[in-house]
Amino acid sequence: MSRTIFAFVLAATLAAAMVRQEYPVSDDGIPQPPGFPAPVYRITSGTNNAALAALGERLFEDPILSADSTISCETCHQPFAAFAHVDHALSHGVEGRIGRRNVPSLQNLAWQTSFMWDGAIANLDMQSLSPITGHDEMASNLDTLIHKLSTNAAYPRLFREAFGTDTITVPRVLRAVGRFVAGFVSANARYDRYIAGKDTLAENELRGLQLFRAHCASCHAEPLFTNNGFASNGLRPNAALPDSGRYLVTHNQQDLFRFRVPTLRNITRTHPYMHDGRFKKLRDVLAHYASPQALDGHADASVRSIGPLSDVDRKDIIAFLMTLEDQ
Amino acid sequence: MRCDSVRAAACQVLLLALLTGVCSGQGTVQVSFAPSFRGAALEFDTTVYRTTRGADVTVSMLKFYVSNLELRGRSDTVRLAGEHFLMDLSDPDRMAVSMRAPSGTYNALRFTIGVDSSLNESGPREGALDPRHGMYWTWATGYIFSKIEGTVTTPQLSRRMFEIHIGGFKAPCQNTVTIDVPFTHPVKVADQQMDIVIDVAVDAFFDADGGFDIAARPSVTDARQAVDVAPRWRKMFRANE
Numbered sequence A: 001m002s003r004t005i006f007a008f009v010l011a012a013t014l015a016a017a018m019v020r021q022e023y024p025v026s027d028d029g030i031p032q033p034p035g036f037p038a039p040v041y042r043i044t045s046g047t048n049n050a051a052l053a054a055l056g057e058r059l060f061e062d063p064i065l066s067a068d069s070t071i072s073c074e075t076c077h078q079p080f081a082a083f084a085h086v087d088h089a090l091s092h093g094v095e096g097r098i099g100r101r102n103v104p105s106l107q108n109l110a111w112q113t114s115f116m117w118d119g120a121i122a123n124l125d126m127q128s129l130s131p132i133t134g135h136d137e138m139a140s141n142l143d144t145l146i147h148k149l150s151t152n153a154a155y156p157r158l159f160r161e162a163f164g165t166d167t168i169t170v171p172r173v174l175r176a177v178g179r180f181v182a183g184f185v186s187a188n189a190r191y192d193r194y195i196a197g198k199d200t201l202a203e204n205e206l207r208g209l210q211l212f213r214a215h216c217a218s219c220h221a222e223p224l225f226t227n228n229g230f231a232s233n234g235l236r237p238n239a240a241l242p243d244s245g246r247y248l249v250t251h252n253q254q255d256l257f258r259f260r261v262p263t264l265r266n267i268t269r270t271h272p273y274m275h276d277g278r279f280k281k282l283r284d285v286l287a288h289y290a291s292p293q294a295l296d297g298h299a300d301a302s303v304r305s306i307g308p309l310s311d312v313d314r315k316d317i318i319a320f321l322m323t324l325e326d327q
Numbered sequence B: 001m002r003c004d005s006v007r008a009a010a011c012q013v014l015l016l017a018l019l020t021g022v023c024s025g026q027g028t029v030q031v032s033f034a035p036s037f038r039g040a041a042l043e044f045d046t047t048v049y050r051t052t053r054g055a056d057v058t059v060s061m062l063k064f065y066v067s068n069l070e071l072r073g074r075s076d077t078v079r080l081a082g083e084h085f086l087m088d089l090s091d092p093d094r095m096a097v098s099m100r101a102p103s104g105t106y107n108a109l110r111f112t113i114g115v116d117s118s119l120n121e122s123g124p125r126e127g128a129l130d131p132r133h134g135m136y137w138t139w140a141t142g143y144i145f146s147k148i149e150g151t152v153t154t155p156q157l158s159r160r161m162f163e164i165h166i167g168g169f170k171a172p173c174q175n176t177v178t179i180d181v182p183f184t185h186p187v188k189v190a191d192q193q194m195d196i197v198i199d200v201a202v203d204a205f206f207d208a209d210g211g212f213d214i215a216a217r218p219s220v221t222d223a224r225q226a227v228d229v230a231p232r233w234r235k236m237f238r239a240n241e
Helices: A002-013 A015-022 A049-061 A129-133 A142-150 A155-163 A170-182 A190-195 A203-215 A282-289 A311-322 B002-025 B117-121 B202-207 B230-236
Strands: B026-037 B056-072 B077-088 B096-102 B104-113 B144-154 B157-167 B177-189 B194-201 B237-239
Touching: A049 A155, A049 A170, A129 A142, A129 A170, A142 A155, A142 A170, A155 A170, A203 A311, A282 A311, B026 B056, B026 B202, B056 B096, B056 B202, B077 B096, B077 B104, B177 B194, B177 B230, B177 B237, B194 B202, B194 B230, B202 B230, B230 B237
Parallel strands: B026 B194
Antiparallel strands: B026 B096, B056 B077, B056 B104, B056 B144, B104 B177, B144 B157, B194 B237
């Protein structure tokens, strides 16, 4: 267990460095694993890529970003949980305030076209503004934050290395964090090695892959295991936590109760599941999709058509999903 | 010799033409915004104003993005600046913008209250568009184009805060507003700085078109809520000549 955790910490925090040896790297320093589309993410010109990522890593780990300097990005995006918050349906911000949606994992963000469960944020560099200022999260006042960083012993030098001058601004903070998290690349699971012809899958895993492609892949499309879209997956609205999903962003009736299609990479490490963290185990998730009669009326046709799945089918799909763990 | 003097004269004429061309080709235009309420300068926080709907309001904040400034002549239109400017009419340092403009005579000023749609979805920007200015929604991507905040009191309602935040750059909630300010007297841009003062009639926001029920809607804070409120900004601007 601890070895697995260590392996992923290494894979994730050193993703850029490690993967760079194996894969070509884009001009923006983002690894380009075979079979992946071109990354969407771009760094701004005039920055030192390595120094920018290093600054971003330091900021990501530093509670200085929160109002009372108690919470860092890493508090809720844990390196050993594919940067999700393991065993937390909802997470707690400063002063014990509780958020309203489950913390997503952070992987392959350089290929993601919008962010948050409802896709509210359109740009990775802009994304961290939300948790940094969010009342239930870090609750920082931006003027105070810039003052704290500017009077810190280390940061002016780190900003100079990344940007050429030691001026600390909000856009610079956001770009550094964005560049760091854009380097979290998941592309070295047993699944990936199987696709590359370097590993084999067991019979149940292969059967799970076939079932997955038949029932799940229209949304959780390979190789990213998401189509970057939004779907209503038939969860009944949570009375204790009302949430209209993507409708809150688009105000289109058809987006009512639609949420982001999350990647399934490292899914075994990121429990609990769904936007409100209602399912503790993958078997609960499979039971949900395999019960068309229990789906909410808003469920998309693609979800309704999954239909009943036998116990063996569900177990085999889960066996396949376990091959999506980064090694 | 004669030939030389002719050449020299020609050179002088050319030089003169170039110089006057450069000097008279452009001027400086300063557009400043002056907030008012029923014709008198708006006093922030302290003065209580009664709307035609019978609400007593004070105004504590009046901020907005100005972009796509154009001077319009009889036949031509001149684009003044591609930038976005953040105006904060409670801060004397943030009430005016200054730009270069080609010499000429102009009959109207046009500008947009809002931020171009492409900039709402791109990465973080320095300057006026820095999210540090508090004019950005993090939970729905995009800039807040304008803010009017203050307090409202009615006979039925004890004093409470109101905040009217307008944003939204995508249909069906595309809430940028184009403002046309015609001049009674044409504005001449030449060598000297030309000052254009725009009156921002805050009373029109509350009173125009049958009035806005600020007591019933003290909080407008997303693009959908702002759809029927944003057009009220069209009523607020006129040239102070």
